[in-house]
Amino acid sequence: MNLQNLSTEVQSQSKTIEEVFMNFSMEFPQLLDSGKSSSLDDLLETLDTLEKENSLSSRTETSHFHGYEEKYSGLFSDLNEKIQNLSQINTDISHIKNDSEEMELIALNAMVVSIKSGDKGRAFSKITENLQQLSTSMIGLSARLSSEESALINNVTNLKSLFQEITSCQRKISEISSTEMNKISKCINRSATPLHEMKQLSQSIYPQIQGAMEGLQLQDIIKQAFDHVVMCFDQFVDDDSVSSNEEKLDTIAFNISLSEIAQDVLSDIGDHLQRASDIFSQKWVLVESILNQTEERRSDYVHNFSHSSTSSDEMSIVAQLESATDGFQELLKNFAQFQGIQKKVVTVCRNIIDRAHGMYDVFASLRPVISRLQHVRILQQIEVSKNDAVMAVKDLVTDMDNLIMDSSNSLDTMQVTIETFIAEISDMISVFTSTMSDDNAKMTEVRTEKVAFFNTLQTLQERIYSLMQHFTVYPPEFKHQCDHVNTMLGQLQSIQLDFNRMKGQLTSEVQRLTDKKARFMHDMNLHNYEIKDHKFKELIKKFTITAHKEAAGKIAGFEVEAGSAPGDITFF
Secondary structure, three states, X not given: OOHHHHHHXXXXXXXXXXXXXXXXXHHHHHHOOOOOOOHHHHHHHHHHHHHHHHHHOOHHHHHHHOOHHHHHHHHHHHHHHHHHHHHHHHHHHHHHHHHHHHHHHHHHHHHHHHHHOHHHHXXXXXXXXXXXHHHHHHXXXXXXXXXXXXXXXXXXXXXXXXXXHHHHHHHHHHHHHHHHHHHHHHHHXXXXXXXXHHHHHHHOHHHHHHHHHHHHHHHHHHHHHHHHHHHHHHOOOOHHHOOOHHHHHXXXXXXXXXXXXXXXXXXXXXXXXHHHHHHHHHHHHHHHHHHHHHHHHHHHHHHHHOOOOOOOOOOOHHHHHHHHHHHHHHHHHHHHHHHHHHHHHHHHHHHHHHHHHHHHHHHHHHHHHHHHHHHHHHHHHHHHHHOHXXXXXXXXXXXXXXXXXXXXXXXXXHHHHHHHHHHHHHHHHHHHHHHHHHHHHHHHHXXXXXXXXXXXXXXXXXXXXXXXHOOOOOOXXXXXXXXXXXXXXXHHHHHHHHHHHHHHHHHHHHHHHHHHHHHHHHHOOOOOOOOOOOOHHHHHHOOOEHHHHHHHHHHHOOOOOOOOOOOOEOOO
């Protein structure tokens, strides 16, 4: 192989190596571009959003349900007290009813006496008849009063029961909400933990890629070194172009020195190529190891957490969120139940007020009856005092007088009790209904928050499902770029083989020239020979790498001033 062909091959290989390094220099920065997101990043972001929305969805209910039962304990205690107060009314009603029955019995006895008295007892009979009618009215009104009281007590008891239902309903809403919120939070934490670990592992690949880029620093040195080899080849002179043997010998010796310089530079290139290849390969072994570990974890994650996998529902993100959706449906039922109970509370509160006023209306009807009874009693006493025929009922008239007075006193006591009860129960019901109205507004706000969260949950759930269907750890083009780097590493190894072959060809050429020089020296009976052409100095000046200047100077027999450390670039 002639030197011209070898020079062409050197230039070709220099260009090939330059292209490989250029491809490396384009691929590595793209691989390091952290601005591109993957399914892993999107899934972590989605889970983070879900966790925040989950926390926000309970902000109103947390403040609303806190101390809820304590808030109603005072009202509940007052309600119990009012029920106790009604027992006094019940006692008064019993007295009036008993008195009315006794008055009716006395009136009947008096009626018997008046009938026996004949015409003389006719006036007394008329009075007694009125007394009996009034007594009967008293019995009827007392019965109505008792009925109104019973209805009032039933309504108050219903209110207590409804309060317990509301408390129970709110407690259940709070428990369901807390359970589902904790379930979602637990699902997120369980799902996100391996993702963060996977993220940390995947991120460890970038320092290795950064480390692989250190091999690119040798690109300029290798390129300039190839230029030095080409410069050497460009200086070769065909020994057939000179005529005398001395000129031929000088040309051959010059070509040998040039070849030795080229050999030395090629050896330097080989070292740099090997160093760059080692840097690339060593780092890329770590890159592929991380890729394999990441892929294994990705595959396990999809298997364990994907709804379509064979994993249990306890692990599946989608299944857990669907379970939370079912819990939300139960929550909505309890919201509806709460609102239904509230409507009943409003009705019962209205009934309590109505029944209390109903009792007062009956009481108002009793007052004139008592007044008429007292009037009739006076007439009865007058008639007894002037009519000897009915003198026998004098004691009955006295008993009647006592019963009427007793009923009047019971009525007075009951009036105070009823008026106080109406005033207090009205105030209490007003506070209760106002509190319930506030709670209803808060509960509506809670429900609105939950519905908004549920809509968000469904949206994020669909996104999570989509991401899990095509789950990736690195950006979509990352694997393709890594495969390209692997291909280039294979090219670099192939180039090294061609490079070693080319070095062998140059060695053969040097040996051929050395043998040719030995023959000339033998023919000219010379034992040693020094080159007379001093073109080396001009050639060495063109070298940009200090180490090459020094090596070329030693081969050519010139002393070159030491400069930077071998491998450094000198700019002229």
